[in-house]
Amino acid sequence: MMSSKAHSSNNIANARRTVQQLRIEASIERIKVSKACADLMSYCSEHARSDPLLMGIPASDNPFKDKKPCTIL
Amino acid sequence: MFYLDFLIVILCFKPFRCRSLPAQRKYMRSPLIPEMATQEVQLNETLAHLKTESETLKSKLEEERAKLHDVELHQVAEKVEGLGQFVMKTRRTLKGHGNKVLCMDWCKDKRRIVSSSQDGKVIVWDAFTTNKEHAVTMPCTWVMACAYAPSGCAVACGGLDNKCSVYPLSLDKNENLAAKKKSVAMHTNYLSACSFTNSDMQILTSSGDGTCALWDVESGQLLQSFHGHAADVLCLDLAPSETGNTFVSGGCDKKANVWDMRSGQCIQSFETHESDINSVRYYPSGDAFASGSDDATCRLYDLRADREVAIYSKESIIFGVSSVDFSLSGRLLFGGYNDYTINVWDVLKGTRVSILFGHENRVSTLRVSPDGTAFSTGSWDHTLRVCDDCYFFIGIKYNQNLCTFNFTPCAPDKPPLSLTATHLPKYSNLKKHIYRST
Numbered sequence: 036m037m038s039s040k041a042h043s044s045n046n047i048a049n050a051r052r053t054v055q056q057l058r059i060e061a062s063i064e065r066i067k068v069s070k071a072c073a074d075l076m077s078y079c080s081e082h083a084r085s086d087p088l089l090m091g092i093p094a095s096d097n098p099f100k101d102k103k104p105c106t107i108l
Numbered sequence: 109m110f111y112l113d114f115l116i117v118i119l120c121f122k123p124f125r126c127r128s129l130p131a132q133r134k135y136m137r138s139p140l141i142p143e144m145a146t147q148e149v150q151l152n153e154t155l156a157h158l159k160t161e162s163e164t165l166k167s168k169l170e171e172e173r174a175k176l177h178d179v180e181l182h183q184v185a186e187k188v189e190g191l192g193q194f195v196m197k198t199r200r201t202l203k204g205h206g207n208k209v210l211c212m213d214w215c216k217d218k219r220r221i222v223s224s225s226q227d228g229k230v231i232v233w234d235a236f237t238t239n240k241e242h243a244v245t246m247p248c249t250w251v252m253a254c255a256y257a258p259s260g261c262a263v264a265c266g267g268l269d270n271k272c273s274v275y276p277l278s279l280d281k282n283e284n285l286a287a288k289k290k291s292v293a294m295h296t297n298y299l300s301a302c303s304f305t306n307s308d309m310q311i312l313t314s315s316g317d318g319t320c321a322l323w324d325v326e327s328g329q330l331l332q333s334f335h336g337h338a339a340d341v342l343c344l345d346l347a348p349s350e351t352g353n354t355f356v357s358g359g360c361d362k363k364a365n366v367w368d369m370r371s372g373q374c375i376q377s378f379e380t381h382e383s384d385i386n387s388v389r390y391y392p393s394g395d396a397f398a399s400g401s402d403d404a405t406c407r408l409y410d411l412r413a414d415r416e417v418a419i420y421s422k423e424s425i426i427f428g429v430s431s432v433d434f435s436l437s438g439r440l441l442f443g444g445y446n447d448y449t450i451n452v453w454d455v456l457k458g459t460r461v462s463i464l465f466g467h468e469n470r471v472s473t474l475r476v477s478p479d480g481t482a483f484s485t486g487s488w489d490h491t492l493r494v495c496d497d498c499y500f501f502i503g504i505k506y507n508q509n510l511c512t513f514n515f516t517p518c519a520p521d522k523p524p525l526s527l528t529a530t531h532l533p534k535y536s537n538l539k540k541h542i543y544r545s546t
């Protein structure tokens with residue numbers, strides 16, 4: 036059984052933590068979305084050639100692919 | 109009038125996850141005694157003051173984020189070449205679990221997979237041959253989390269037992285793995301996810317108790333705990349090692365939090381999903397992460413812009429996403445859905461490039477292999493599948509010197525193919541046909 040005073044100070048402790056957390060989050064340095072997106076795009080294009088699921092790799096290099104590499108449609 | 113409120117833990121699964129109420133306790137209240145009244149008023153004033161400051165900070169945060177929101181990702185990506193249609197194909201089906209597959213992870217050797225199931229079993233597979241190499245029976249059902257150690261010599265798992273245990277893998281197939289089991293993590297509710305850090309020595313866990321924690325494997329000691337989620341934490345992912353000591357977690361409070369592993373501090377928080385976040389995964393550069401949620405969307409959050417930069421959704425997709433992962437370059441985002449499908453998204457343009465059918469129940473877990481050649485999915489249909497893409501060619505000409513047939517890919521971004529006659533079906537005029545790589 037807790038007194039209403041302790042109840043309130045619990046709430047205060049929680050509120051203080053929230054304020055503290057928000058202060059930290061509000062103070063971080065941010066960059067523009069356009070710059071962030073440009074960086075994401077350049078990472079993609081730099082690594083595209085070596086992304087097997089994107090580019091495909093010859094059957095001989097992929098251990099999961101069957102030995103017979105083609106079927107007719 | 110006295111009343112007692114109890115903290116109720118509701119054991120109705122999501123359907124497969126425990127859900128505890130947000131940790132708000134109501135205490136027995138006594139009627140106000142006159143001399144306490146002034147103190148109560150003072151405390152209430154401080155509380156009101158803090159709440160106002162909290163609201164002010166939240167608005168400021170939104171303002172700051174909005175100032176830098178000068179463009180959408182798909183707009184910037186308009187100049188990027190589009191991807192052709194992808195056709196994904198199942199290469200291996202791993203059968204052996206007796207119930208829903210809940211989690212899986214790849215070994216760094218790109219060939220072994222560990223998976224865990226509702227029936228309490230944890231199995232290590234050779235995905236090339238589909239052979240089961242090890243099997244462990246856990247003392248609990250609903251093993252919701254499993255992970256492979258970076259060395260490949262151990263696996264970690266846990267679930268309804270509220271623990272994370274590490275099993276060293278023995279080369280001796282006859283040895284009882286359970287004998288060498290090491291209990292590492294202890295939570296006060298179910299274990300939802302676990303991951304080794306970049307060594308076998310530390311494990312990061314997330315739990316239905318609303319916390320994440322970092323543990324030393326050898327001693328079982330708690331090294332750091334992470335508090336901040338207001339409800340069950342369902343998933344986590346460690347930042348790629350080059351980008352430093354952070355990880356991201358997602359929870360039933362609809363929030364994705366980024367944490368500093370050393371200090372235990374939450375450094376960024378994102379709350380744009382409309383329902384539980386079931387899966388989070390870092391973009392390969394470490395500058396962003398994707399999330400998948402019960403609100404049927406996947407979203408991309410950029411850490412340096414500190415905001416959501418893309419949503420991957422379609423009106424026709426109404427079932428929740430259980431798991432997400434990127435291809436090696438980050439261009440493709442794979443999502444496993446509760447409607448039994450896998451949707452593949454163009455991360456930059458925001459469009460869907462492929463949909464894969466095959467599982468006969470929800471897809472519960474999905475991971476791209478370490479070398480990016482394939483991805484594996486686990487499902488409530490008791491199986492795991494290993495898939496990759498196949499693509500289309502038109503046969504063009506015969507190279508007499510090399511005795512090869514040269515094929516041109518139908519999609520411009522795919523490599524050409526050159527095959528000898530022994531690898532081809534027997535057809536009289538190759539030029540007329542369209543081929544699909546198998």
